Amino acid sequence: MLLYFVFVLGIGFALKRYMKTSKDFFQAGRALPAWICGLAFISANLGAQEVIGMGASGAKYGIATSHFYWIGAIPAMIFVGIFMMPFYYGSKARSVPEFLRLRFDEKTRALNACSFAVMTVFSSGISMYAMARLIQTLHVFDYIFLSAGLPLGYIFHFSILLSAIIVLGYIFLGGLTSAIYNEVLQFFLIIAGFLPLVLIGLKNVGGWSGLKASLPSPAYLHSWQGMEHANTNPLGVEWFGLAMGLGFVLSFGYWCTDFLVIQTAMATDTQENARRVPLIAAIPKMFFPFLVILPGLLAIAATTPKAVTTTKVEANGAIVRNTSFPSEAELKGQGLVPAKTNPLTGKIMLDASGKPLLDYDLAIPSMLLHYFPTGILGLGLTALLASFMSGMAGNVTAFNTVWTYDLYQSYIKKGASDRHYLAMGRWATVGGILLSMATAYAATGFNNIMDTLQLVFSFVNAPLFATFLLGMFWKRATGNGAFIGLISGTTAAIIHHGLTLPIEAHPGLHGGWIAIVHHYPSDMAQNFWTAIWAFSTNFVVTIIVSLFGKPKPESELVGLVHSLTPKPELGHLPWWRRPEALAIVLLVMVVGLNIIFR
């Protein structure tokens, strides 16, 4: 683990000498190879929520979780590569908000830049908090602390400080290049740490057929069974809500507009490569379910730990008998997923019918601890930490770019020297990380702050894609239309959330705080439908307002709108090297996977 930290910072130092201009720092000099950016593209998204969360959903819902990949990511990644990247890359915008300024106007950009900057800081803070909590739960540093004679209560502060210093270190020194390099490193590390886990876990339950036999219900291995109606499948969503809400609005809104991932594609050297980045990224993304969802399934399928007695004859003839008892939480859990304990009292939490609640978030961590012997266990834990850090780092670089280019350079200090902005970018990194730490500590004080923040993000993000879609494909769309559309889309999301409630939830944070007009079968369904409403409202309002306003002259929109931009020249490439060919191969593969695991 130490070795990893040394290498991470080493890359930062090695790249420091190349960071001469703000362009080097914020855009990696636009000179990185496509495969590196492609891996960084998914790694930036591979944050804490991803690895822990997908493992947790895998244990909870089974293979149906793969919808988040095969429906909720691949099509959007193909779309952004084929259709949207030419505008991002070709418009010479340096960030996503800057594209909005070129296409629409200053206020749309300011709205997007502010909400984005706030979100990145909060998400990286949430990552930090989750990581520190996990380190505490898994007792990773307990040994070091005990042998140094320090109280165990400091572990939380130590973890936060450590992650902050490391991420700060390499971004401060090497900017986006360093962040991207480290994201790729983390990508491989995550594979190196989790692949043996899947292999050993599969062997333990007796291969694929053994897994099938030991799962609580055969529905775990099917992703499309019972999708005709919300009540007949574990996700509680019918196919339309799934395809439209997750597959279209949410996933396109994330993969096509979030600068966190787009920035890695914009760091490549040519437009063709920028288009290839999301497509390259889609290949490993397609197979990630086997790496992160499968451990969750395996954790549920494995046998629940029981008291184990080992008898050993020592060299002097004495017979030693050792009995190790699993904790109460482990006993009450299912498979390797322990029951949830109340962090204050240490008691096991029960649901309404008296059964213990399962702590699904611990599915992957407890798999690691159960199957890995000393040695490779260090690698597994490092991989877990790496996944947290790659999410944090992506957020921080996105924050420093948007802050420096879209807020500082545009509204606070215009026309300063490039040197000045480079320095600003470095200090924005420091500021961003300090704010993240503040968020992490705020999360310890208020129990619900993480859920609330994620809820607010979903309100802001849900309508975004409509603005970009209209902006890129409809030249009549105006700045006023986009601005009012965005605000009304967010308002629609808030109202929809306030009016509906998933069943078995209390009004409040889960919705229904205005009045309850509709019950959804699950909070996932509610979430998808909130997005659908926000998107549609934004779409319609933007069109209506735009029709009343005066559009920008066509000459200003060249390179920004589809119909006014010359097609990217690809004549010199053989057909099989064109991004479109790759896209079709990907589509076929993803349909194939869906059929295999229907």
Place this chain on the structure above:
Amino acid sequence: MNLDLRIPMGLMFTLVGLILTVYGFSTQGSEIYQKSMGINANLDWGIVLLIFGFTMFLLGRRGQREALRKPQKPAPEGTIRRGH
């Protein structure tokens, strides 16, 4: 780019692989492998990582040498070069 990522990455995985292999070799048959059902996970995976890391390192070295031999590619159209 001036630094081929495959070199540091290859080095890191070679080192990690080496540590795991050596550790796995010296703990052969130890009871810590009861957890992984008798599989010496350290030794096996250490060798895999060693091979992976070393291949990456070699590829990176080759790529770096080729990049140095070739004169700098002209900047593609449409990119603004500032500074430098």
